[in-house]
Amino acid sequence: MNKATGDWWKSAVIYELAPISFQDSNGDGKGDLPGLISRIEYLTWLGVDAVWLTPIYKSPFRDFGYDISDFRTIDSTFGSLEDMDRLIAKLHELGIKLILDLVPNHTSRDHDWFVKSSASRDNPKADWYVWAEPAETGAPPNNWLSRFGGSAWEWCDARGQYYYHSFLVEQPDLNWRNPDLRAAIADVMRFWLDRGIDGFRVDASAVLIKDHLLRDNPPAPKGQDKPPPQRFTPVFTDDRPETMRCIEFIREVIDGYDSRLLCGEVQGKTDRIGHFYGTERPRLHLPLNFALLDCPWDVLALQAAIDAYLNALPEGAWPVWVIGGHDKQRIASSIGQAPLRTLAMLLMTLKGTPFFFMGDEIGRERVHIPDDRIDDPFEKLVKGYGLCRDPERAPMRWDDSPAGGFTTGEPWLPLETDGARNVDQQRGDERSILHLFRSLIALRRAHPALQRGEYHPVRARNDVLAFKRSLDQSELLIVLNIAAEPRKFEGDCRGNVLLSTHLDWSTPAAQPISVLLRANEGLIIELDRP
CATH class of the missing domain: 2.60.40.1180 (Golgi alpha-mannosidase II)
Structure with missing residues (x-):
């Protein structure tokens, strides 16, 4: 295996897409795998080297598919395993890699693992989730909060215990201290790796282990001004040292296969990102870095953010730059259309692997979502703080028709009303931002100095x-x-x-x-x- 093949991600441009919002093939208003296959021509025209899909597994979709009820089954919304196999084969035929989301922190409450774990304290999966005894008063064990508001503990009558959920109450956290659970996650990974996928993006990788003493989190500085879930500093729930062992375990599974990528969602300030790479034992190949997205659009701030990030990397670590995502507000809405063109050039010319989110390449801005169409639990449960992610997740606009060429039915989320920014219009305009993205990707591929x-x-x-x-x-x-x-x-x-x-x-x-x-x-x- 030569180096160029083994670390293909160093020269790759990676495109995140949400299948539910990319292309619908059957008129139900939700994107699916056959629809994605029908749009592969666009991916090859654009020139991306790899696509990362948000979850396509079986799910009740209370949280954008990140509440998974079966890791080995494609949700019927998206199609079938046969459709997935066709997608992998077609992408590979055209030289495009495929990355799937791995969600190892939690499952849906509907998952068979949790159904069994919650049934009693003495079944084989009883310890597969994070369970705890109530406080002496019967209250939750401590002050830990869910990211979606309220206590992170939920009572279970059958067991007479609380279970922990970092996110929705319907998303119980898995117990990564249990070796059988770790083995089950490894089996899930191998199931997809054996089908030919090229890697995983690990969701919520920094919260896989919680403090075993269940110590209370301290109040956050100026916590009264923050959304309720952020009013305590998550010292004992997030980015615990033991979490690194979990990531190392996941990396060991990946390393059992040739040329597979492990990237991941991490948290913490720039000076903390380095430890997600690992030194003595490898962890993530690419801990996702949002410095460009989070930085003020100011030359001195950008210069400092780039320098601080590069200086924080361990020796030999490969940089990564991200300007959009399904959880992040559209950068075009914050800096404007003209600066976005400059940011695109910065993204594609810095040393490191560039990631962008579907629609960034046409200058997509936040789509207005009426109150009665909101899907995101952040906006439903933690109102008034501007946390809604639906404006970023609205279906892709391919043309200027009311449904944007996305569906023949009613889109699951509304699109822009004017249809001004769409793929067809911009493909016909050789000076559009879409053509700029395409030209930058092509130039990057043509010049090794821009890659390595x-x-x-x-x-x-x-x-x-x-x-x-x-x-x-x-x-x-x-x-x-x-x-x-x-x-x-x-x-x-x-x-x-x-x-x-x-x-x-x-x-x-x-x-x-x-x-x-x-x-x-x-x-x-x-x-x-x-």
Whole structure:
């Protein structure tokens, strides 16, 4: 196995899509696997190397499919195992990898494991979930809170105990201290790996183990100003040291197969992200990093965020950059359409693996969801804090028809009313942001320096973020004007412009010692070597 094959993710561009919102094939208003298969041409045209799917397993869908009732069955909403096999085969035929969500922290309350575990204290699965005795008053064991509000403990009459749920009351947490449970999760992973998937994105990887003493979490600083679930600092529920052993166990399963990726949802500040890679024992290949998404759109803030992240990585760790996701607010809604083009160039030229979410490539913004159409439990249970994720999860808009080309029925969530930003319109406009994403992906593939080259920062001045990427005899300069008005970059720009975010450089053009950048313009310049 050569290195290029074994760590394919280092040169890959990874596209997250939610099948329920990508393409419907049967008119029920919900996307499915046959619909996804029908849109593979779009994925190949765009040029992505891998797709990550949000959960497609059997589920009552109380939480976007992250409440799983059978890890080995495709929910009938999406199709069948045969459809899944067809999808894997078709993607692989076209050179596209497939990553599935792995949800090892919890199941649905409807899962057969929990049905058996909750039946009594002496059945074979009695210890597969987190159970605890009540306090002396009969109250929950401690002050731990669910992310969806209220106590994280729920009473079970059959056992005379409480079970713990980090998320919805219908999502009981699994007990990762139980070796039989760990073995069962490993079997689930092998079931899908044996079917040919190329890796997993681990959901909620930082909360797999909770404090065995059940100690109360301390009050959070200024907790009274935060949403109710954040009013205590989750010292004893989140990012426990023992969690790293769980991730190492998952990595051991992955490493039993050639060339498979393990990425994961992590938490904590930048200086904490490094330990999710592992040093003595490997953990995640790619702990997902949202620094670009969470950073203010300011050149000094961006420069600092990039530097802090890269400095926090262990030696030999591969960076990763994410600008969108099913749990994150649309970046276009916060920074605007013109800066999004500059951000796209930044994403595709930094050292590391880029991730983006379906719709980012057409400049998708948050879709207005009427109160009577809200699906997200965050908005239903923790109201008034702007936590709703439905605006990001609205179905993909392929054309300007009322249902956006997504379905012949009623979409499960509403779409934009104007239909202005859609794939068909932008495919026909060679200067659209969709064509910019496509051009950036193609340029990245054509230039190894953008895939695996070294990163060399240049001091940010005058609202211009700049850096170089070099590999062997190739050196590229990336200059990005973060301002909404022209800015001059003072530096050696002698070489050929390979791409502008404005997509209006018809031929390579020689550049002088400095360059005048238009508002929100970024350039990739192949420098002349002496």
